[in-house]
Amino acid sequence: MNDRGQLLLVTGFAIAVAIVALVLLLNTAIYTQNLATRSVDTGASDALAYRDTVADNLWPIVADENRKEYAHRSDLRANVSARIDQFTMLSAQRHLEGGASANVTNRTLHDGTRLVQDEGSREMTDATGSKANWTMANGVDGARTFDLNTTGGLENTTVLAADDEAFRVNVVGNGGSGNRWSVYVYRNLAGTHVAIKNGTDAGPTEVCPSLLAGPPKLNLTAGAIDGSNCDAIRFGKGATPPYEISLTYGNRSTGTYNATVNGTPPGVGNFNEPSTSPYEVPVVYGISVDVVYRTSGLQYRARIHLAPGGTP
Amino acid sequence: MRGQAHTLEAFVASLLVLGGVAFALQATAVTPLSASTSNQYVGNQERAAALGVMDAAEGNGTLAPTVTFYNTSGERFENSSTDGQYHNGGPPTAFGRALNGTFGDEHTAFNVVVRYRYENGSRGSEPMVDMGTPTDDAVVASRSVVLFDDTALSSASAGTVKSPVNGTFYASDADPNGVLFNVVEVRIVLWRI
Numbered sequence: 011m012n013d014r015g016q017l018l019l020v021t022g023f024a025i026a027v028a029i030v031a032l033v034l035l036l037n038t039a040i041y042t043q044n045l046a047t048r049s050v051d052t053g054a055s056d057a058l059a060y061r062d063t064v065a066d067n068l069w070p071i072v073a074d075e076n077r078k079e080y081a082h083r084s085d086l087r088a089n090v091s092a093r094i095d096q097f098t099m100l101s102a103q104r105h106l107e108g109g110a111s112a113n114v115t116n117r118t119l120h121d122g123t124r125l126v127q128d129e130g131s132r133e134m135t136d137a138t139g140s141k142a143n144w145t146m147a148n149g150v151d152g153a154r155t156f157d158l159n160t161t162g163g164l165e166n167t168t169v170l171a172a173d174d175e176a177f178r179v180n181v182v183g184n185g186g187s188g189n190r191w192s193v194y195v196y197r198n199l200a201g202t203h204v205a206i207k208n209g210t211d212a213g214p215t216e217v218c219p220s221l222l223a224g225p226p227k228l229n230l231t232a233g234a235i236d237g238s239n240c241d242a243i244r245f246g247k248g249a250t251p252p253y254e255i256s257l258t259y260g261n262r263s264t265g266t267y268n269a270t271v272n273g274t275p276p277g278v279g280n281f282n283e284p285s286t287s288p289y290e291v292p293v294v295y296g297i298s299v300d301v302v303y304r305t306s307g308l309q310y311r312a313r314i315h316l317a318p319g320g321t322p
Numbered sequence: 323m324r325g326q327a328h329t330l331e332a333f334v335a336s337l338l339v340l341g342g343v344a345f346a347l348q349a350t351a352v353t354p355l356s357a358s359t360s361n362q363y364v365g366n367q368e369r370a371a372a373l374g375v376m377d378a379a380e381g382n383g384t385l386a387p388t389v390t391f392y393n394t395s396g397e398r399f400e401n402s403s404t405d406g407q408y409h410n411g412g413p414p415t416a417f418g419r420a421l422n423g424t425f426g427d428e429h430t431a432f433n434v435v436v437r438y439r440y441e442n443g444s445r446g447s448e449p450m451v452d453m454g455t456p457t458d459d460a461v462v463a464s465r466s467v468v469l470f471d472d473t474a475l476s477s478a479s480a481g482t483v484k485s486p487v488n489g490t491f492y493a494s495d496a497d498p499n500g501v502l503f504n505v506v507e508v509r510i511v512l513w514r515i
Binding site: 015070096097103104 | 327332334336338341342343345346349373439443445464466470497499501502504505
């Protein structure tokens, strides 16, 4: 009888131990399964979020510096760099606290120039007021805005004589030696006229006559006259970049213009410093930066280009 | 006598077996709520959901208006409790409603803190939602919101974040020389209740 009691006791213990062992095995299996199926989060979502933050918010900061109308390009570049530094520092802090390094490096600022005349009664001559045929900018790869707002003083002529007599803006391809694109503005008894000579045309053709009533406001980058669509006047058709932009018979129109071009004026003398018309403002036309995000398990680098509204 | 002994032995044996089973149940860590490595996927899912809500809010432009939903003269978030925080859920904005819709019925509590920066990069914070003290297995999700000098307040207070008509905004201008105002972080702490 004593033997039997011992036997039962031992059996009970054995079963208990077996169950505990089984449970431990089961737990290990579950734990392993959990580890194996856990999503591998390397922090990629944070890296992408950082890139988006930079890509979405860097340009407004640069654009604001452009609006400040610095007289010297070196001041503009220094201030733009300082603003980017401060933005980078502020936006990187939360990643630094999480053990990631976030930075905006390898910055390239693309030089651009804003050409402005804001005195509506002034003729479209150069800064001295003596030259009617003059170059506004050369080495231009594109223009973001080109608003030409004529107010009067237009020459009385016809489309046939426009090349010899009318006020016009010229865009000459291949740095000044290629095809010439021109937009002409003039008037005669029939009213005000806008004509276009594409790079491959021999002479000007009148366009969008129904839109015209008095001296027109031309938007050469969007292709609009007085706010209505006129695709025919789009900037630089038939001419190959880099462009040279010039005015001919600038004394035969008064008005204002505001152009932001990816290039620089040919030298001193054609424009004044801000803000005596006509003046040039150094601007940052576009910016390219590397967004770099590093953690112990991730290295992310993306080159982003910011130049909103540029023409190709 | 012999029958009694057998009965006792059987009882002891069954106690041992049941004790083993009880111990085994204690030893396993498979319940979704117990704080251990094996329930991390719940946290991962919560974090992913919170990031999704924030990304959506960022995409449809409702994240920044929540950050600027501030009563500048009362110096607290609009319509919040007297301590300046919301306690019954998210703020009464589109983003707050999205948070409530995502987590309100899922037995998940969340705190929201807005962290901002001073000019030298040091950190300040403004608690927005306080639903209690997070548990040990709480997870954190955060996104950045960039405010500019001309960002308008979305509350009834008039003016911009830089120059409100009355009172002051909680964050200060971290880049006084530029148009950038501040880079704030919306930080959500989530845990199961």
